[in-house]
Amino acid sequence: MEPTKRVLSVQSHVVHGYVGNKAATFPLQLLGWDVDAINTVQFSNHAGYRSHGGSKTDKGQLIDIFTILEKNEFTQIDALISGYVPGADGLTALADFAAHLKAKNPKLLFVLDPVMGDDGKMYVANDVLPIYRDRLLPLATVITPNWFEVELMTQIQLTSQDSIRLALRSLHFNHGVRNVVVTSVVVREGSQLSDEVTAAGLRAGSSYSINGASYAINFEDEYILCIASSAHEDPSVAPDVYALAAPRIKGYFSGVGDLFSALVLAHFHEAQHANTDGSPPATTLSISPLAQAASRAFYTTHAVLRRTQKHALALAAQSSEDPSSSNAYTDDELDAREPLRRVRRMRTRELRIVQSRNDIIAANNGSIEAMRAWEGFWG
């Protein structure tokens, strides 16, 4: 009989599309997890559409749910994952509950995605930052911030290997986080970081293998660098740092971080579990458990994004819009004339997660592009 693996996932819910729990739950279930899902909001769609209906789950409702989960002994869980929680009040309630769960079970796997912003813009209020930094970071087993969230938490700009080193040191040693995955450092061709990444041999190959099919990667002028850093119990041993840079898939897609974090959880648990009982999983990569998890998450996320981009382009090609007008005006100008134009574009970019079922499962079996040890990272 298949054993029960149970995760409590505290994230947003949207009726249409894939962010928060909608992006996290299905992949986790597909990988065999029972997902106890607390929805921190119920919105018709993500905020990128400009208009949405629905409501937030307030602090009182969250505490009410936490209390009954405890009372009914539903807190016998293998893992906890948190994403977007609106407002400092709700986040404080989550921090209190997470602290309680960790006190009961110090080995609880807690994957924290400190959702604060992206692309240099904060989309939560300023007062959540200290709660993430001071209350939640010390409780987390793994954190999965994007580059901007690392900058917010550490106040260090990620422009070079030097600055990344400083930021990781701060997260590991000032904030007490054992495992850090930085999900999307943008690397521009010709920058200092680009030179350093190239010199360290951290670029993905010229093709990606998904489900036996090989996809060529068109090298362009931007890369996404993903970094996995694990500190050792003995602080005098330098953390293990792995990284991989892959061409950036153009276009803005929502929910990618939520999908990625959920996959890191599933694959990290599996890698750890294999280490614990001594028998390695069928295809262990000879890298750290965190790097293995991040590699698999990266692989699946890439497959989902490729499929989503292909779908969006196919729909755009079918659309009735006069291509000459598209060329003559910017998207913002055309959107202003026709408000639904933006909505329609966003809609085609909802992640094709359901259609990626095989790729989600294949990450455990397929031959994937693994992250590489960042030699000489600590200098």
Next chain:
Amino acid sequence: MEPTKRVLSVQSHVVHGYVGNKAATFPLQLLGWDVDAINTVQFSNHAGYRSHGGSKTDKGQLIDIFTILEKNEFTQIDALISGYVPGADGLTALADFAAHLKAKNPKLLFVLDPVMGDDGKMYVANDVLPIYRDRLLPLATVITPNWFEVELMTQIQLTSQDSIRLALRSLHFNHGVRNVVVTSVVVREGSQLSDEVTAAGLRAGSSYSINGASYAINFEDEYILCIASSAHEDPSVAPDVYALAAPRIKGYFSGVGDLFSALVLAHFHEAQHANTDGSPPATTLSISPLAQAASRAFYTTHAVLRRTQKHALALAAQSSEDPSSSNAYTDDELDAREPLRRVRRMRTRELRIVQSRNDIIAANNGSIEAMRAWEGFWG
């Protein structure tokens, strides 16, 4: 590229366990559906646990979500499914919205589960009954009531073939429902209905084949009869009635109807779709599309229930409870001494849906026990 199939599902949400959208969404996604999920409540768990936390989505919030779904053109859907909606207010809002969707697209597949009660007990207020009967039934493509809900809607007790005939006639011709699946008529050995079911040859064989493995069925003193009845466009042609009786799996499991209805939707859509484009699916059963859908839904639900029951029994065997005290007292007496005893028992009976991934997919491919035409049903 896999085509998009999109369903809007309006049901309850529980953090822990599997009822409502938690029971419906994963199987639909596994069968390739994008599920737009509106949660009519967010509770920590289903009501059978006695205590729960969380809140209901009120009428204003539902209308707010419906309005934005329409505005952002998310209502280009292939199907609508509804389950538990608390209160007459919210149900009226759903009826208004469903009427609007059907007016825009008369071919919309609307699977209505008129959730009002089970086992002879109503668990919604009396004032929802007329809304189901007068507003929602005429809009539905398929309804999936249990026997008690049929009795509530038709005011006919289902004790014999005669009474079932009267009830189906009422649903088809007085209430305008084209397709009816009655999910769980309890047939007691030695009753009039039992004799009629046996005479009509509607009993399932002595084993069930699931994923290539064969499971023996232990005939006991109760059967569950599932009936699928489809009316023709020409009302002078008698509806096609199919049925199958299988041994009842003992124990009370929540969410079974929600799971079953979702599966009927997926398999009915596929059967219809195959009929429309002329090319039959790989393994078409030579029965009506509704009976095919109900057979597949029955097969998967049975597999999930068997797995759940096995799991519950395995956990009970491990429990520390003194077996002699279990024998000496009733469950109610033991529960009264130790309130968490009931909670623990309920918890082990949460549907093993995630662990049944292969059975959910296999219903389309495996050899399943098909429903049989109920010869001479109309007399």
